[in-house]
Amino acid sequence: MSGCRPVRRGEVTFVLSVALVSAVACGPGAAEPDAVVTVGHLAFGPSEVTIPTGGSVRWEFEDGGLLHQVGAPGEFDSGVTGAGSFTHTFERPGVYEYTCSVHRYMVGAVTVTDD
Numbered sequence: 001m002s003g004c005r006p007v008r009r010g011e012v013t014f015v016l017s018v019a020l021v022s023a024v025a026c027g028p029g030a031a032e033p034d035a036v037v038t039v040g041h042l043a044f045g046p047s048e049v050t051i052p053t054g055g056s057v058r059w060e061f062e063d064g065g066l067l068h069q070v071g072a073p074g075e076f077d078s079g080v081t082g083a084g085s086f087t088h089t090f091e092r093p094g095v096y097e098y099t100c101s102v103h104r105y106m107v108g109a110v111t112v113t114d115d
């Protein structure tokens with residue numbers, strides 16, 4: 001019954017494929033951010049967040065389509081948008097103050113700790 005072996009190999013390959021797909025789905029790209037900031041009502045909420053070095057912040061644009069931008073010169077720039085989200089990973093510790101280029105009074109800060 002030499003036909004049994006190919007079937008077994010096939011099953012093993014299938015299990016490995018599933019494991020690989022799972023690993024990809026749980027990879028860095030799908031990881032939850034360390035902090036989420038809602039861009040709405042002409043403000044950042046919360047306006048200040050603290051994350052570890054290598055952590056990420058996701059800004060979610062939820063202001064009824066009103067255009068906003070999230071950016072710190074030389075650091076990150078979401079572009080002007082009225083929907084969706086923008087995620088940035090902070091590789092160096094420090095305090096990153098950012099604004100909305102459309103509404104300069106919208107200000108926020110990300111503190112990246114040195115842990």
Ligand SMILES: [Cu+2]
Nearest residue numbers: 068100102103
């Ligand atoms: Cu704005």
